[in-house]
Amino acid sequence: MGSITIYDGADTIGGTKIYLEQEGEGIFLDFGMNFKTYGKYFQEYLKARTSRGIYDLFNLNLIPKLNIYRRDLIPSDLDISVYPSLNVKGVLLSHAHKDHYGNIGLLDPTIPIISSLKTIALLKAIRDCYRPTFDSETAYFSMRVPTNDDRCIKSDQKKNNMYKGREFICTAEDIPPPFFDFFRKNKSNWKPYDYGDICELCDYSFKFAINPFEVDHSILGSTAYKLEGDITLAYTGDFRLHGTEGYKSKQFFQNSKDASILIIEGTRTSIEDPNNKTEDEVYENCLDAAERTKGLIIADFAGRNFERLKIFQKIAEKLGRTLLITAKTAYLLYALENADGLDRLKNIKVYKDLRTRPRNWEENIFKIQKKIEYVDPFEVSKDPKNYIVSFSFYDINNLLDIKPEDAAYIYSSSEAFEEESEFDFIRLKNWLNHLNINTYGFDIIQGKPVFDKKFHTSGHASTTGLLWAIDTIDPEVLIPVHTENPDWFKNSFDNTVILQNGEKYQF
Numbered sequence: 001m002g003s004i005t006i007y008d009g010a011d012t013i014g015g016t017k018i019y020l021e022q023e024g025e026g027i028f029l030d031f032g033m034n035f036k037t038y039g040k041y042f043q044e045y046l047k048a049r050t051s052r053g054i055y056d057l058f059n060l061n062l063i064p065k066l067n068i069y070r071r072d073l074i075p076s077d078l079d080i081s082v083y084p085s086l087n088v089k090g091v092l093l094s095h096a097h098k099d100h101y102g103n104i105g106l107l108d109p110t111i112p113i114i115s116s117l118k119t120i121a122l123l124k125a126i127r128d129c130y131r132p133t134f135d136s137e138t139a140y141f142s143m144r145v146p147t148n149d150d151r152c153i154k155s156d157q158k159k160n161n162m163y164k165g166r167e168f169i170c171t172a173e174d175i176p177p178p179f180f181d182f183f184r185k186n187k188s189n190w191k192p193y194d195y196g197d198i199c200e201l202c203d204y205s206f207k208f209a210i211n212p213f214e215v216d217h218s219i220l221g222s223t224a225y226k227l228e229g230d231i232t233l234a235y236t237g238d239f240r241l242h243g244t245e246g247y248k249s250k251q252f253f254q255n256s257k258d259a260s261i262l263i264i265e266g267t268r269t270s271i272e273d274p275n276n277k278t279e280d281e282v283y284e285n286c287l288d289a290a291e292r293t294k295g296l297i298i299a300d301f302a303g304r305n306f307e308r309l310k311i312f313q314k315i316a317e318k319l320g321r322t323l324l325i326t327a328k329t330a331y332l333l334y335a336l337e338n339a340d341g342l343d344r345l346k347n348i349k350v351y352k353d354l355r356t357r358p359r360n361w362e363e364n365i366f367k368i369q370k371k372i373e374y375v376d377p378f379e380v381s382k383d384p385k386n387y388i389v390s391f392s393f394y395d396i397n398n399l400l401d402i403k404p405e406d407a408a409y410i411y412s413s414s415e416a417f418e419e420e421s422e423f424d425f426i427r428l429k430n431w432l433n434h435l436n437i438n439t440y441g442f443d444i445i446q447g448k449p450v451f452d453k454k455f456h457t458s459g460h461a462s463t464t465g466l467l468w469a470i471d472t473i474d475p476e477v478l479i480p481v482h483t484e485n486p487d488w489f490k491n492s493f494d495n496t497v498i499l500q501n502g503e504k505y506q507f
Contacts, residue, residue, distance in 0.1 A: 094237025
């Protein structure tokens, strides 16, 4: 006897938290942050109070009411002992997007994370170089201690206790030695800290046999899983079939035909795009825009969309330009190199923004490793036709230092998904108009952003792809998640079981 409980993400895109239990033991399939429910209460200048640990999140029902969280995040006036204490043996993580990993940092540190080596590398790098918050504290976290009245917490300033690493179980058969060195180093002084253990999946025992399959998505390391126990279950995570490695996703479905239960994402069931672009088509359209540009080219794509980065690297090589990326992106590429040995920084340089001092991780990694070459805004402004610079909206003020002429901004990322995002695009267009920069990929029409689909392709399967995937496995039970339109599945397949958050399906 076993069960599947959806704790979050049943009818939203993201926030996935699925608990699979058999014979009293269980694992979570992802444990992500739900941006939609967070957005009901918080925004840029109103956030959950870190000084109160999980208190705000717990009381606003933004995390499941379970007794599975870090003790150092529980203030004295929050009693979680009255809630269920699950026997969680691990979190099976599909990929390094925050809507899938963003609440793992809150979990009891004895719960290991099971994922691909590339995902582990990215989680470590994200914690190293991004602002430390609970949602980034996945690879390691800052220990908290109570204040005098026990109702607030603060970081432990004792150097020996400041950081504690989580335990990881890697789906790779062999972990390369350089990765251990990277994994065990502290971002502050590049010396070992209280890192967690990392072992291989073959050393791990659970009620289900875990079979990982790399799939195509908009971030490297994405993994789908087939789990074999009393029943065989397939979980897709996020996937697509139309990317350059869509064949990997197809291999997962071909190898999971014996699954009696399929848990599948349905991001795009609300919007069908019959003109689903391939990455090759995106490359041709971005290249055409780049060839029209005499001055600086600004490429805007998601910072962890490394396939799109490869496209602009290819464009830069074809046009005889140099691709400049941000230091954070360079550090993520460096982390991936430690996982698979591929030097993705070759022929790429890093844009040096005007800071009073380099950040710790830049000092300790880039200067020691000597992996990169910086280019400052004054060098770019001298000869802008020689560069493609990768900026997002949040980097746009750097253009005031470059002062580009005859420049183009190529937007090659996802559309606005909420009203606040629409405002960001209006602000971005104001910047581009002020600087007289040509824009490709989006425009503002009657106060609303409108997107040109030629310059981007989704990281998620279309409804045509979903139909193929489901028909290929032909499961007895179909459970949709990560979707705002679960009824699409119900209307398409008689064996669909729609679970609401908190509901359990027994098998």
